[in-house]
Each structure stands twice: as C-alpha cells, then as structure tokens.
Amino acid sequence: MGYGYPGYAGRGLRLVWIYPDLLSTYGDRGNLLVLERRARLRGIPVDVTLVNSDQRVPPDGDIYLMGGGEDLPQILATRRLRADGGLGAAVHRGAVLFAVCAGYQMIGREFGGAEGQPMEGLGLLDIRSGRGERRGVGEVVADVDPALNVPRLTGFENHQGVTSLGPGAKPLARVLTGVGNGDGTEGAYAGRVLGTYLHGPALVRNPGLADLLLTWAAGPLQPLVPAAEELALRLRGERLAAVGS
Amino acid sequence: MDQTTDMARRSRLPIRARLATTVGGAAATVSRLAGRGDGSVIGGVIGLRLEPGLLSLLAQGRQVVLVTGTNGKTTTTRLITAALGALGQEIASNAFGANMEAGLTSALSRAPDATLAVLEVDEKYIPAMLEATAARVVVLLNLSRDQMDRAAEIWMLARRWRAALAAAPGCRVVANADDPLVAWAAGEARQVTWVGAGQRWRDDSWCCPHCGSHLLRDGDDWRCGECSNRRPPVSWVLTGDQVIDPMGRARRLDLALPGRANRANAVVALAVADAFGVSTAQALRELRNVTSVAGRYTQVSRRGCEIRLLLAKNPAGWLEALDVLAPPPVPVLLSVNAQGPDGRDTSWLWDVDYRRLRERPVFVDGERKMDLAVRLEADEVPFQLVSGIDEAVGLARAPHLEVLANYTAFQQYRAVLGRAV
Numbered sequence: 001m002g003y004g005y006p007g008y009a010g011r012g013l014r015l016v017w018i019y020p021d022l023l024s025t026y027g028d029r030g031n032l033l034v035l036e037r038r039a040r041l042r043g044i045p046v047d048v049t050l051v052n053s054d055q056r057v058p059p060d061g062d063i064y065l066m067g068g069g070e071d072l073p074q075i076l077a078t079r080r081l082r083a084d085g086g087l088g089a090a091v092h093r094g095a096v097l098f099a100v101c102a103g104y105q106m107i108g109r110e111f112g113g114a115e116g117q118p119m120e121g122l123g124l125l126d127i128r129s130g131r132g133e134r135r136g137v138g139e140v141v142a143d144v145d146p147a148l149n150v151p152r153l154t155g156f157e158n159h160q161g162v163t164s165l166g167p168g169a170k171p172l173a174r175v176l177t178g179v180g181n182g183d184g185t186e187g188a189y190a191g192r193v194l195g196t197y198l199h200g201p202a203l204v205r206n207p208g209l210a211d212l213l214l215t216w217a218a219g220p221l222q223p224l225v226p227a228a229e230e231l232a233l234r235l236r237g238e239r240l241a242a243v244g245s
Numbered sequence: 246m247d248q249t250t251d252m253a254r255r256s257r258l259p260i261r262a263r264l265a266t267t268v269g270g271a272a273a274t275v276s277r278l279a280g281r282g283d284g285s286v287i288g289g290v291i292g293l294r295l296e297p298g299l300l301s302l303l304a305q306g307r308q309v310v311l312v313t314g315t316n317g318k319t320t321t322t323r324l325i326t327a328a329l330g331a332l333g334q335e336i337a338s339n340a341f342g343a344n345m346e347a348g349l350t351s352a353l354s355r356a357p358d359a360t361l362a363v364l365e366v367d368e369k370y371i372p373a374m375l376e377a378t379a380a381r382v383v384v385l386l387n388l389s390r391d392q393m394d395r396a397a398e399i400w401m402l403a404r405r406w407r408a409a410l411a412a413a414p415g416c417r418v419v420a421n422a423d424d425p426l427v428a429w430a431a432g433e434a435r436q437v438t439w440v441g442a443g444q445r446w447r448d449d450s451w452c453c454p455h456c457g458s459h460l461l462r463d464g465d466d467w468r469c470g471e472c473s474n475r476r477p478p479v480s481w482v483l484t485g486d487q488v489i490d491p492m493g494r495a496r497r498l499d500l501a502l503p504g505r506a507n508r509a510n511a512v513v514a515l516a517v518a519d520a521f522g523v524s525t526a527q528a529l530r531e532l533r534n535v536t537s538v539a540g541r542y543t544q545v546s547r548r549g550c551e552i553r554l555l556l557a558k559n560p561a562g563w564l565e566a567l568d569v570l571a572p573p574p575v576p577v578l579l580s581v582n583a584q585g586p587d588g589r590d591t592s593w594l595w596d597v598d599y600r601r602l603r604e605r606p607v608f609v610d611g612e613r614k615m616d617l618a619v620r621l622e623a624d625e626v627p628f629q630l631v632s633g634i635d636e637a638v639g640l641a642r643a644p645h646l647e648v649l650a651n652y653t654a655f656q657q658y659r660a661v662l663g664r665a666v
C-alpha cells in the first residue's frame with residue numbers, strides 16, 4: 001500500500017484494515033487514522049495491520065475495517081473473504097466490524113452485482129442490498145439510534161444501493177438529509193457489527209461513532225482533553241451547519 | 246482571425262452548421278465582453294443546440310489528436326501543441342481546459358483553417374468524442390480516482406475506453422504502458438505506441454483489470470500473477486531527466502516545467518510529434534519554451550514574496566505536486582475547495598500522505614480548510630489556518646512561498662493575483 005505507520009511493537013489494540021488493495025475507493029484510510037489517533041490519545045497502544053487480498057485475514061484482530069469499492073472489486077473481495085474465513089471467525093468470536101459503502105453491502109446476506117444480479121454476501125449482518133433507481137450522492141445527516149448514545153451523523157454518500165434490514169439487524173440511524181438505506185433509515189448494526197453508507201472517512205466527522213467502536217473493543221474510554229478534538233468538532237459543526245440541520 | 250479564410254471554410258459546411266458556428270461565435274464574443282469567462286464553452290453550447298452534429302462536421306478534413314487521462318491533460322495538450330508547432334501550421338486547441346463536447350466544438354469553430362487539432366477530452370467523453378472527431382491519435386495518460394461524486398468509476402471507464410478503441414481501427418493510440426489500467430484500456434486497439442511514462446500513484450492499480458488477481462511489480466514493470474496480462478514492451482521511455490526514443494537514443498529533456506509528471510507528459514508529446522513526422526530534436530526545442538500552462542507553475546511577486554502556483558486536483562496529482570515543492574524550509578500554502586468542478590466530496594484528502602510537510606511552515610486556506618486541518622492533524626503536520634493568500638504571505642515572511650491548490654481554489658488565487666499568472 002501507499003504507506004503505513006511503522007514501529008508498533010507488542011500487543012496493543014489490533015486494528016485490521018481489510019483489503020485496502022480492493023476496498024479503498026476514496027479516503028477509507030481516514031477511518032483507520034481516526035481510530036488509531038483516538039486510541040493513542042487515551043494511552044491505548046495500537047497495532048495496525050493492512051491485509052491485502054492475497055493475504056490471510058488474521059482472526060485475532062479487535063476492530064476490522066472495510067471500505068468502499070467498485071462493482072468488480074466488491075465481488076472479488078467477497079469471494080476471497082468467504083474462502084479465507086478469517087473475518088467470519090473473528091466476528092463470531094466477538095470482534096468489532098465497521099464497514100462502509102461497498103463493505104457495508106458485502107457483510108450482508110446479499111448485494112447487487114455488476115449487472116444488478118443478486119450476489120451472495122458474507123452473511124455477517126442481517127441485511128440485503130440491491131440496486132436502486134438513482135445514485136445517492138451528497139451530504140447525509142442522520143440521527144443515531146438513541147440506544148447507542150452517539151451524536152447525529154454527518155457524512156457524504158455516493159452509492160446506488162438500497163438496503164433492507166432483516167429482523168436480526170437494527171437501523172443505525174434515521175435520515176434527516178440524504179438517501180441512506182433508501183427507506184428513511186441509514187446503516188445497520190447488530191452486536192458489534194456496524195455498517196453505513198457514509199462513504200470513505202466516515203469516522204472523521206463522527207468521532208462519537210469512532211469512540212463507540214473503540215468502547216466495544218476496549219471497554220469504557222477516558223474523555224479526551226478538549227484541545228485534542230477541537231478541530232474535528234469544528235469541522236463537524238461546519239458541515240452540519242452547511243446542510244442546514 | 247482572417248475573415249476571408251474563415252468564410253471560405255464555413256462555406257464548405259452545410260448551411261445549418263454554418264449558422265450554428267456564426268451564432269455560437271457571436272455568443273462567445275458577447276460572453277467575453279460581458280466578462281463571463283473566456284467564452285470557450287458558450288459558443289459551442291449554442292452551436293450544438295442549432296446543429297447537434299456540429300463537432301463531427303467541424304472535425305471533417307482535420308487531423309485530430311485527443312488527449313485524456315486523470316492528470317496532466319491540460320499540460321500535455323499544451324506540450325503536444327507546442328511540439329507540433331514545428332510543422333508551422335495553425336493548430337486548433339482547447340488550451341484552457343474546456344474539455345467536453347461544447348469546449349471541443351468551440352475550439353474547432355474558432356480555428357476554421359487549422360488542419361491540425363489537439364484537444365483535451367474529459368475521461369468520460371472519450372468514446373463519444375473519438376467517434377465524433379474520427380481522431381487520428383488518442384493519447385491515454387493515466388487513470389486514477391478523481392471526483393468520485395460525478396465521475397464514473399475507473400474500472401468502468403477503462404472498460405469503456407477499451408471498447409471504444411477496439412472499434413476505431415484507424416486511430417493510433419499513444420498510451421502509458423506503466424499504468425496497468427491504461428495499458429488494459431489500450432490493449433485491443435489496432436495501433437499502439439507504448440510509452441514508459443512511469444506511474445507514481447499506484448493505489449488504484451493493485452489488481453489486474455482483466456481478471457482481478459494481484460499484479461506483480463518490479464520497478465515500473467508489472468504483470469498479472471494469474472492471467473497473461475503484462476506491461477507491453479515500450480518504444481519511448483522516460484528515465485530520470487532523459488528520454489529514450491524508439492531507436493534507443495537518449496536525450497536530456499531540460500524542460501522549464503518542473504516535476505516528474507511533466508517530464509512524463511513531455512515524453513508522451515514527443516511520441517505524438519514523432520507520429521506527425523516532427524523530429525525529437527525539433528520537438529524538444531519547442532517543449533523547452535513552455536514555461537507555464539494556464540497559470541500553473543507561474544511565479545508571481547507579491548509584497549516582496551515570490552509565489553509559485555501549483556494545481557493538483559486528486560490524490561495522484563497531489564502526490565506528484567508534493568514532489569515538485571522546493572525543499573524545506575520554504576513555506577507552503579495549501580488551499581482546498583469543494584465546488585462542483587472540484588468534486589463536492591473531500592474524502593480524497595485522506596488518500597494523500599502529508600507527513601513530508603512536517604519540516605516546514607504550512608498554511609491552510611480554502612472553503613474546506615477545516616477538512617484539510619483535521620487531515621493534517623492526523624498526520625501530525627503543524628499548520629496555521631489563514632484566510633487568503635495575503636495573510637499567508639504576511640505570516641510566512643519568507644522570500645518564497647509555494648502554493649498548492651485544487652481547481653476552484655487555484656482559480657480564486659489567480660483572480661486575486663490579477664490574472665498576471
């Protein structure tokens with residue numbers, strides 16, 4: 001890959017980025033960097049592993065990240081992940097999985113292939129996705145399920161998928177602006193598996209969501225000193241104001 | 246423009262096309278006088294409304310070169326135009342980057358007598374423009390992620406290029422063999438001149454576009470681990486500051502334009518010039534005279550500070566541009582917008598590695614400065630937020646300032662600097 005931060009030693013919180021070679025369409029590295037930064041600011045040591053699609057997925061990660069991808073890479077990545085089995089084993093063991101955009105569709109039971117035909121997903125979340133009539137492109141604002149105690153989501157979506165949730169998954173949020181799943185909800189979660197159509201660096205503008213994932217993996221977190229997240233909160237406020245929510 | 250020859254050429258066009266170019270030309274003049282840009286699109290828009298086939302009518306009887314790719318289109322178009330200048334003929338060109346159908350139409354209608362045309366084309370429009378202009382040469386520079394909110398996805402684009410080029414047997418393709426997506430897109434074309442122009446950005450070509458398996462790389466060489474797809478043998482090569490021509494002769498480029506990406510663009514221009522019978526020595530002389538392209542790379546003095554403007558629009562462009570920066574401690578001003586032409590999504594900032602900016606003063610500006618601020622914070626790059634180029638000049642208190650901006654941010658600085666650039 002382009003670059004990785006070297007020099008982590010010993011056992012820290014294990015962040016595993018799945019297939020940056022196939023699933024990293026646009027700024028997906030941001031999620032890794034935000035999780036890493038917010039963990040380290042709290043004194044939690046972090047190990048980062050980038051797993052390319054010709055490598056085995058380590059089954060002992062704490063948080064797995066999956067990004068966006070075009071149709072063909074999405075299909076290839078799904079095939080390889082299913083054959084590998086490491087991600088499924090980790091999720092069944094209780095690891096955290098955060099997937100955006102194409103990754104979100106892939107972790108479901110089914111998604112739409114290059115010609116819209118149904119493709120079998122990884123079955124890690126009870127959702128089914130297909131192709132919508134039009135592309136959802138633009139800013140998204142959505143109110144998160146109160147049970148998760150995460151502030152309002154702000155992000156950018158760029159997808160043509162529609163996703164319906166089965167009884168085993170809950171909507172992550174209710175859409176105020178944008179398309180999301182296509183039925184007024186956005187994203188989905190169950191246990192420690194969470195997916196969203198907010199593409200690319202979704203955690204950058206949503207530090208509360210980043211902290212939710214860290215809490216799932218590492219337990220209760222210390223609050224950050226205000227200066228450490230001043231810029232992120234300014235960006236977040238600016239984007240929410242720009243959409244008029 | 247010579248009115249009589251202009252009339253002569255128009256008189257060969259069908260009546261509706263003649264009317265369309267006249268009305269379109271008048272609209273362009275009005276647009277220029279009204280201060281709404283350089284009129285390079287409006288004329289074409291109106292002309293095409295009157296005669297939808299205007300572009301192919303205007304292209305008839307001309308030798309057309311189309312230039313496309315994610316990065317370097319405008320510069321390469323300029324370099325090819327300069328190199329073909331050695332032929333001493335008038336050349337039509339959309340030199341200011343109006344690169345969709347209307348922009349091409351305007352460029353041709355403004356130069357009715359030019360028998361040569363060098364036209365920059367938006368990546369998405371290559372199939373349609375190839376058909377409309379019956380191009381003699383198509384140049385494919387590179388393909389990487391760019392403005393995903395409006396562009397098609399790049400594997401999809403490569404598939405469309407491949408089909409369009411396979412269906413145009415009379416067209417010569419000049420293509421960068423070092424970019425696997427480009428090489429695959431040109432792979433079914435009948436006549437290809439392969440150029441080893443290098444590929445700095447590789448994060449969009451880890452996998453074989455043909456079968457999806459991993460590409461194996463060794464320097465610039467690449468091949469698929471599973472299928473027979475591999476880097477084609479090249480006839481023109483960039484190595485360091487030298488070009489090696491198909492006869493194996495090496496020459497120094499010695500361009501005025503900075504950076505590896507521009508040396509690569511120049512080698513492509515030499516290959517195109519060669520296809521038109523211009524010798525490499527002749528073409529090189531012309532290329533060395535190009536010092537700036539639509540404001541890019543121009544130096545301008547502001548309050549005792551020498552400012553150099555660099556434009557970069559996407560991760561691959563920023564990677565190349567960061568290589569061009571004068572070494573630390575020369576300060577740098579970064580500016581990012583997210584208007585329509587920039588792409589409204591700033592996610593791409595996270596694909597750029599900014600860590601090498603740690604050793605110098607960094608100023609951050611633009612309508613999306615907060616996005617960039619959070620990005621730099623993650624890379625532990627110290628910076629100061631500013632509002633406008635003058636504040637950066639004032640704070641920098643340095644004899645030089647490097648400015649790197651994306652598209653509309655760059656245009657805003659040009660406007661502030663009085664179009665001297």
Ligand SMILES: [Zn+2]
Nearest residue numbers: 453456469472
């Ligand atoms: Zn292959």
